[in-house]
Amino acid sequence: MGQSRRMTRTSLSRYPCPVARAVDVIGDPWSLLVLRDAIAGVRRFSDFKTRLGVSAKILTDRLTTLVEQGVLVRQATSPGKQRFEYELTEKGRELAPALIALMQWGERWTFEPGRSPVRLSVRETGEALAPVRLETASGREVEVSDLEMSATDAAPEITRQSYAALKARANRNKDAQS
Incomplete structure (x- = not known):
């Protein structure tokens, strides 16, 4: 009794998946909340x-x-001081759209309409942000059902096989519905 047990988790850093590797870096609740506050300007x-x-x-x-x-x-904070500030790097700033999408999802699905305790807006104008959306490189909006994930040449063979099987199954289902 009295000993604290530190919770350990399995590292996902070796998985050939961008989501797994991102979750490995920022996927625990406290890290996400630290990032939320850093985006809000906490230092x-x-x-x-x-x-x-x-x-x-x-x-x-x-x-x-x-x-x-x-x-x-x-x-x-200044030379010779033992006080520090934390700032987002480029890598950190590029997480803003993901965190904002998560925030917008939370506003929509975890609060009653119009009851979110937080508002995100543009500092100079007060203008609210539009919902984060999926769009092609040319700017055309798409739905989740329009998406297809596929393995690249950089993927290990098992990943290529997995995505090929997924695509084949989707094609069979599509043919069966025709």
Whole structure:
């Protein structure tokens, strides 16, 4: 009794899947909330701790991981000081659309209409953001049902076989419906 057991999780960093590898970097709840707050402009450890209501140990662990993964950078507030700020890197800023999509999903599906406690808008104009949507490189909006995932030449053979089988099954189902 009295010993704390640190929860360990299986690393997904070796999976040949972009989603698995992204989840490996940012997929725990505290990391996502740290990123949410960093996008909102939080920079200091004490501010993260106060806003999140998380223990210093857990917060230190998540900030360290996000810095090690290149999502955040830790910078001294002034030379010779032991105070630091955390800022999003380019890698971290590129997570904003994913976090905003998650926020918009949460607003729609976990709150009563019009009852979200948070509003995201453009700082200078106050204009609300449009819902994140799926679109082609040319800007045409598409639905999830329009999408097809396929393996690239960089995928291991087992992944190529898996996607080929998935496509064959989808084609059989499509033919059966015709």
